[in-house]
Every structure is written in C-alpha cells, then in structure tokens.
Amino acid sequence: MRAEDILPNHVDSGDFNGTVVRKGTVGAFLVNARTFLDPSATTASRRQAEQHMAEAVATLDALGLFEVFALRDPVLQAFVERHR
Template sequence: MRAEDLLPDHQNKFQFSDGTIIRKGTVGAFLVNAKVWCDPAADPAQRAVAERDLLDSLPALRALGLFEVLSISDDALRDFVERH
C-alpha cells in the first residue's frame, strides 16, 4: 500500500468508527515533537509545547495502531507514552 492509497492527496484527515480523527502528518509531527521532548538541550518552553502536542496526538496514533507495530527506543519517551 502506498501513502496515497491510504489517504489521497485531496483528503487531509480520516475519521475512525469511534470518532477519533487522524490528520495527515500526525505521525511526522509526533516524530518531530519526540525529538524535541527527548533533547536535554531543548528550550524548556519548546519542550513544554512538544509535550502538549505529543499528548494531543496519542489517541490518533493509538487508533492507527502505531505502538502495536513500532516500539519507542527512548526509555523516558516510552514511559511517557505508556503513562498517558
């Protein structure tokens, strides 16, 4: 399956049967936010924004099944995701 087969170019989001919405770019945004959150040299304000955005993305990523297929290698981030 190709990305455009899952979510065509003209479509920006998908709604699961339980009402959870995943937007195009959610996985990429999670990765960018995770890098900021894990960076000990990151500005505390940027880290706080990244944490909020990580939390906001978790329902969609769980509905997508991301964490059933991929494991998080950073211990602190994995614990954070499991706690929330």
C-alpha cells in the first residue's frame, strides 16, 4: 500500500477508528519529538513542541502507531504515556 492509497493527493484528512486524522500528523509529531529531545532547543520551542505532541497523541493512538512502533527514548515514551 502507498500513501496515496490511504489519503489521495486531493484529500487532506481521513477517518481512522472514529478520529479525523490530517495529512502530516505523523511527520509533525516526529519534528516536534526531535525538538522536544534536542538539548539545544529553546525553552519556548520545547514547550510548543510538547503542546503539539500532546494534541497529537490521541490521533496517533487512533492510527495504531504506538501498537506498531516503540519509542526508544524513555523521556519521550513517558511523555506519550502521560498524555494517553
């Protein structure tokens, strides 16, 4: 299966297990996780990353992401568990 089989180019979101998921949700979570874990990130950018990640956790759960992929960083894993 390819990305366009899940969400075609002209479609920006889809319903997955009763949750509307926008294109880019997984990618945005990854970018925010990198900022969250970056020791050189500013406090403001880290806080913003935390907020955006917290908002995405339920959506990523609906996709089943955490059932398939394990988070290797224990701090990130603890953050996700607190927001589930």
